[in-house]
Amino acid sequence: xxxxxxxxxxxxxxxxxxxxxxxxxxxxxxxxxxxxxxxxxxxxxxxxxxxxxxx
Amino acid sequence: xxxxxxxxxxxxxxxxxxxxxxxxxxxxxxxxxxxxxxxxxxxxxxxxxxxxxxxxxxxxxxxxxxxxxxxxxxxxxxxxxxxxxxxxxxxxxxxxxxxxxxxxxxxxxxxxxxxxxxxxxxxxxxxxxxxxxxxxxxxxxxxxxxxxxxxxxxxxxxxxxxxxxxx
Amino acid sequence: xxxxxxxxxxxxxxxxxxxxxxxxxxxxxxxxxxxxxxxxxxxxxxxxxxxxxxxxxxxxxxxxxxxxxxxxxxxxxxxxxxxxxxxxxxxxxxxxxxxxxxxxxxxxxxxxxxxxxxxxxxxxxxxxxxxxxxxxxxxxxxxxxxxxxxxxxxxxxxxxxxxxxxxxxxxxxxxxxxxxxxxxxxxxxxxxxxxxxxxxxxxxxxxxxxxxxxxxxxxxxxxxxxxxxxxxxxxxxxxxxxxxxxxxxxxxxxxxxxxxxxxxxxxxxxxxxxxxxxxxxxxxxxxxxxxxxxxxxxxxxxxxxxxxxxxxxxxxxxxxxxxxxxxxxxxxxxxxxxxxxxxxxxxxxxxxxxxxxxxxxxxxxxxxxxxxxxxxxxxxxxxxxxxxxxxxxxxxxxxxxxxxxxxxxxxxxxxxxxxxxxxxxxxxxxxxxxxxxxxxxxxxxxxxxxxxxxxxxxxxxxxxxxxxxxxxxxxxxxxxxxxxxxxxxxxxxxxxxxxxxxxxxxxxxxxxxxxxxxxxxxxxxxxxxxxxxxxxxxxxxxxxxxxxxxxxxxxxxxxxxxxxxxxxxxxxxxxxxxxxxxxxxxxxxxxxxxxxxxxxxxxxxxxxxxxxxxxxxxxxxxxxxxxxxxxxxxxxxxxxxxxxxxxxxxxxxxxxxxxxxxxxxxxxxxxxxx
Numbered sequence: 001x002x003x004x005x006x007x008x009x010x011x012x013x014x015x016x017x018x019x020x021x022x023x024x025x026x027x028x029x030x031x032x033x034x035x036x037x038x039x040x041x042x043x044x045x046x047x048x049x050x051x052x053x054x055x
Numbered sequence: 056x057x058x059x060x061x062x063x064x065x066x067x068x069x070x071x072x073x074x075x076x077x078x079x080x081x082x083x084x085x086x087x088x089x090x091x092x093x094x095x096x097x098x099x100x101x102x103x104x105x106x107x108x109x110x111x112x113x114x115x116x117x118x119x120x121x122x123x124x125x126x127x128x129x130x131x132x133x134x135x136x137x138x139x140x141x142x143x144x145x146x147x148x149x150x151x152x153x154x155x156x157x158x159x160x161x162x163x164x165x166x167x168x169x170x171x172x173x174x175x176x177x178x179x180x181x182x183x184x185x186x187x188x189x190x191x192x193x194x195x196x197x198x199x200x201x202x203x204x205x206x207x208x209x210x211x212x213x214x215x216x217x218x219x220x221x222x
Numbered sequence: 223x224x225x226x227x228x229x230x231x232x233x234x235x236x237x238x239x240x241x242x243x244x245x246x247x248x249x250x251x252x253x254x255x256x257x258x259x260x261x262x263x264x265x266x267x268x269x270x271x272x273x274x275x276x277x278x279x280x281x282x283x284x285x286x287x288x289x290x291x292x293x294x295x296x297x298x299x300x301x302x303x304x305x306x307x308x309x310x311x312x313x314x315x316x317x318x319x320x321x322x323x324x325x326x327x328x329x330x331x332x333x334x335x336x337x338x339x340x341x342x343x344x345x346x347x348x349x350x351x352x353x354x355x356x357x358x359x360x361x362x363x364x365x366x367x368x369x370x371x372x373x374x375x376x377x378x379x380x381x382x383x384x385x386x387x388x389x390x391x392x393x394x395x396x397x398x399x400x401x402x403x404x405x406x407x408x409x410x411x412x413x414x415x416x417x418x419x420x421x422x423x424x425x426x427x428x429x430x431x432x433x434x435x436x437x438x439x440x441x442x443x444x445x446x447x448x449x450x451x452x453x454x455x456x457x458x459x460x461x462x463x464x465x466x467x468x469x470x471x472x473x474x475x476x477x478x479x480x481x482x483x484x485x486x487x488x489x490x491x492x493x494x495x496x497x498x499x500x501x502x503x504x505x506x507x508x509x510x511x512x513x514x515x516x517x518x519x520x521x522x523x524x525x526x527x528x529x530x531x532x533x534x535x536x537x538x539x540x541x542x543x544x545x546x547x548x549x550x551x552x553x554x555x556x557x558x559x560x561x562x563x564x565x566x567x568x569x570x571x572x573x574x575x576x577x578x579x580x581x582x583x584x585x586x587x588x589x590x591x592x593x594x595x596x597x598x599x600x601x602x603x604x605x606x607x608x609x610x611x612x613x614x615x616x617x618x619x620x621x622x623x624x625x626x627x628x629x630x631x632x633x634x635x636x637x638x639x640x641x642x643x644x645x646x647x648x649x650x651x652x653x654x655x656x657x658x659x660x661x662x663x664x665x666x667x668x669x670x671x672x673x674x675x676x677x678x679x680x681x682x683x684x685x686x687x688x689x690x691x692x693x694x695x696x697x698x699x700x701x702x703x704x705x706x707x708x709x710x711x712x713x714x715x716x717x718x719x720x721x722x723x724x725x726x727x728x729x730x731x732x733x734x735x736x737x738x739x740x741x742x743x744x745x746x747x748x749x750x751x752x753x754x755x756x757x758x759x760x761x762x763x764x765x766x767x768x769x770x771x772x773x774x775x776x777x778x779x780x781x782x783x784x785x786x787x788x789x790x791x792x793x794x795x796x797x798x799x800x801x802x803x804x805x806x807x808x809x810x811x812x813x814x815x816x817x818x819x820x821x822x823x824x825x826x827x828x829x830x831x832x833x834x835x836x837x838x839x840x841x842x843x844x845x846x847x848x849x850x851x852x853x854x855x856x857x858x859x860x861x862x863x864x865x866x867x868x869x870x871x872x873x874x875x876x877x878x879x880x881x882x883x884x885x886x887x888x889x890x891x892x893x894x895x896x
Contacts, residue, residue, distance in 0.1 A: 008717075009721050013718070014725070017722055029405050036421070039409075039413050040423055043719075082519070083515045086519060092523060096531070133604075137531075137534060160558075204627050214529075214533040215620075
């Protein structure tokens with residue numbers, strides 16, 4: 001199942017996901033305010049939003 | 056087309072007000088000056104984020120008066136044509152041109168396309184509102200401003216493909 | 223950045239002193255000799271004060287004591303440090319000054335405070351940079367957080383050298399990683415994929431994909447969660463109201479304390495100074511608000527539409543193609559008009575009757591094909607005109623907004639600094655018992671108020687997020703039927719997460735390697751000039767530095783080699799960090815004019831080196847290594863080390879100075895060229 005889906009990966013969407021996640025990480029690098037668990041939630045959010053937008 | 060007053064209803068009217076409201080007495084302004092300013096850019100934001108929304112059928116309204124609409128009519132028609140070209144980009148040139156250019160005076164035939172346009176307006180408004188006021192649990196003016204800047208950075212990346220490195 | 227000259231007026235021991243530094247690339251060393259107590263340290267610190275406004279001395283002590291004593295009542299004197307420097311091939315003057323006045327009580331008050339950066343324009347006139355530009359330029363000349371590497375306390379060398387050689391290189395690695403942005407990538411990777419028990423994004427989506435649908439239980443769960451959230455929201459609302467009342471009460475009590483403090487302060491000028499600071503802070507805050515409102519938000523509003531529209535118009539435009547012939551279209555001719563002429567008026571505009579089956583009638587009917595909305599030639603024309611007007615404007619929006627954000631954050635720094643100063647001044651007010659008590663009470667109240675504000679902030683944020691969470695739960699509840707579609711979605715998210723991890727880890731290895739190789743290369747370059755290629759430095763993936771010696775050395779040389787090595791390592795490290803820093807400046811430069819020529823732009827090393835604490839071999843190392851690495855060396859040493867410095871550096875020394883006391887006074891020193 002994964003193989004079939006991997007072909008559908010849109011580069012622009014992946015770019016935007018990378019942009020959003022790295023920005024989030026850089027911010028947290030300085031302030032260390034967000035826990036790992038919350039970071040994972042936020043990252044999932046970014047992925048889901050971007051993928052939905054690209055449809 | 057675009058020669059009658061335009062009204063935002065319900066939650067959308069609330070969002071408009073918040074986007075225009077003074078951030079503080081000392082700052083003396085909000086993010087946008089007029090409802091029209093928001094109305095003008097909203098459909099493009101809606102398209103960028105592929106986000107459309109429906110009218111929230113409740114009482115509250117915020118309007119753009121007929122006078123202003125007629126003054127800006129040419130700009131709005133321009134927007135309409137672009138939005139139709141974008142949304143119907145996959146169709147044939149003839150179909151696309153029909154929708155985008157030949158229905159200016161035919162309100163009946165244009166109804167469904169007006170609805171599409173309007174749905175992008177509302178979707179774009181929602182996106183802007185969320186990006187500025189809700190992102191990262193913001194609750195202070197400084198946090199809204201920070202959100203605004205990050206929204207711009209994100210748009211810059213999306214639209215112009217430019218990634219700026221943080222310090 | 224190279225320093226040409228420094229001028230001190232009334233600054234600590236220096237009443238009127240200037241020093242011009244050696245800037246010739248062949249002879250780039252300036253030696254300043256003087257015994258302890260003559261004011262060498264002060265000179266070294268003057269740089270930091272001029273550039274960043276910070277020193278280790280109390281602000282009130284910067285004015286020369288003799289000058290201070292001699293001031294008569296009502297007289298003003300100014301303390302200043304001026305630095306003339308070269309940067310990116312242009313010459314700039316940085317000046318910081320403070321003016322004091324002796325008041326009626328024969329005490330000093332600060333009456334003015336200036337910081338200017340200027341250059342000379344094409345007309346030979348002085349041009350002063352504005353506040354926003356100044357802060358930016360200091361960051362360009364020499365960023366404060368890197369200044370520690372360039373304004374150097376010689377004693378640190380020993381520690382650093384030991385650390386690096388013993389394999390403890392955490393600081394090194396940290397400095398590099400953060401300069402280069404690898405840390406964020408590493409963290410992102412860790413969040414995306416993890417081993418063992420740690421949660422990660424991929425783990426989460428894998429679990430989602432495998433989840434079963436248990437609707438009824440899920441429904442009950444949602445309802446319960448929603449109820450709990452509402453309760454939590456209501457409770458917080460109540461607490462928030464209470465907190466607001468407490469804050470108001472605190473404010474009132476603080477004002478009362480303030481009045482007491484003021485009425486208990488007899489020294490007028492102290493009160494005035496403090497009030498002046500408060501006014502300045504208020505002004506700065508107003509300025510900041512203006513910058514946010516009139517500058518930032520206004521610019522945002524004005525340029526936002528074009529910024530968003532431009533690329534979309536570029537995308538839409540090619541799809542818009544004109545069809546009808548341009549010539550046949552008559553401006554603003556509509557079908558309505560034609561029908562009116564034919565059916566109602568029955569007469570043409572020129573007066574010709576329009577009966578059916580006449581040529582006139584046929585002609586007019588023929589126009590129907592080209593009247594709007596059928597003909598679109600004119601419309602497409604209008605479209606193209608509008609398109610051009612938007613596309614031809616410059617796209618400087620993002621750059622402008624970035625600059626304005628930077629300006630605002632610079633003002634925030636200023637406000638912070640002033641508020642700190644105000645707090646310090648507060649200590650001096652109200653020096654009676656009653657005043658002291660009021661001060662203490664005020665302090666306590668302010669802490670309390672800050673905590674209450676923080677609490678209120680949290681409450682409001684929590685309420686907001688719980689509201690959102692509640693809305694989300696409601697929506698989720700509505701979508702309870704988990705179908706195959708959901709499983710497919712999650713599988714898709716999983717695919718993106720894994721693909722991103724792949725990409726990040728590829729880039730990471732590449733970048734990580736790239737920088738490590740860069741550093742290794744640079745450090746070896748420096749070593750080559752010392753040891754003729756007999757020593758090779760390698761940096762392993764964990765950033766431990768290994769020194770590989772290719773030759774056998776005699777025992778007595780061994781000691782010298784080791785200490786020399788240690789120093790060389792440090793300087794090589796600093797030099798490599800400088801390269802990275804320059805690279806970073808260029809990556810972040812707002813425009814081409816701000817970029818520096820990495821090859822030509824140098825940095826000075828200002829060293830306050832207690833050479834006598836080191837043995838002869840170390841002095842030799844320092845004297846040999848530094849001029850090779852830094853583009854300008856300014857070294858402060860003791861009298862007794864003078865000969866040694868001459869011995870090892872004479873061909874590189876461009877200028878020599880000596881600091882000595884004037885009339886044996888410890889309060890007045892001067893600098894003499896030799």
